Amino acid sequence: MAYLATAEACDSFPALVTSGDLRVLHPMFQTYGQRRAFAGPVVTLKLFEDNVLVRELLETKGEGRVLVIDGGGSIRCALVGGNLALLAQNMGWAGIVVNGCIRDVDEINGCDIGVRALASHPLKSNKKGNGEKHVSVHIGGVVISDGDWLYADSDGVLVSKTELSV
Numbered sequence: 001m002a003y004l005a006t007a008e009a010c011d012s013f014p015a016l017v018t019s020g021d022l023r024v025l026h027p028m029f030q031t032y033g034q035r036r037a038f039a040g041p042v043v044t045l046k047l048f049e050d051n052v053l054v055r056e057l058l059e060t061k062g063e064g065r066v067l068v069i070d071g072g073g074s075i076r077c078a079l080v081g082g083n084l085a086l087l088a089q090n091m092g093w094a095g096i097v098v099n100g101c102i103r104d105v106d107e108i109n110g111c112d113i114g115v116r117a118l119a120s121h122p123l124k125s126n127k128k129g130n131g132e133k134h135v136s137v138h139i140g141g142v143v144i145s146d147g148d149w150l151y152a153d154s155d156g157v158l159v160s161k162t163e164l165s166v
């Protein structure tokens, strides 16, 4: 599937960039997973070093959506590993963006999803179930809300209030 390229989106919709309806995240992510480029409607999670809600959401049908996890930027444990990435693939998620860490990089790189994260970390997270679903999150200098559209490719990651097409 071919997605609108992020650079093309920025070039084609300068008014949306100016208005803030199209927002580019700071270039802070590492790229993992088979899909170098992915896009889809966003589902958000806000949590800290606890990934119970990640599994809960990935167990639901992805239907091409992108899970955006605001893990508070923690680089002290992993919020997604090989099992969760495989689950995401099998449930039809397009991708996962993590403001935090992942682990089992080799397994994740074998999965047919796109993943962006700050880094890898071998330690697993807590399993208490703390966190919030479907709240607006602040990642990489931009606000991301449930229902926004996210586009990721080799050039970067952007979010848009609406689906973009040229």
Ligand SMILES: O=C([O-])CC(=O)C(=O)O
Pocket: 051, 078, 079, 080, 081, 082, 083, 084, 085, 103, 104, 124, 125
């Ligand atoms: O379960 C976890 O905490 C993350 C993980 O290792 C996996 O998804 O395989």
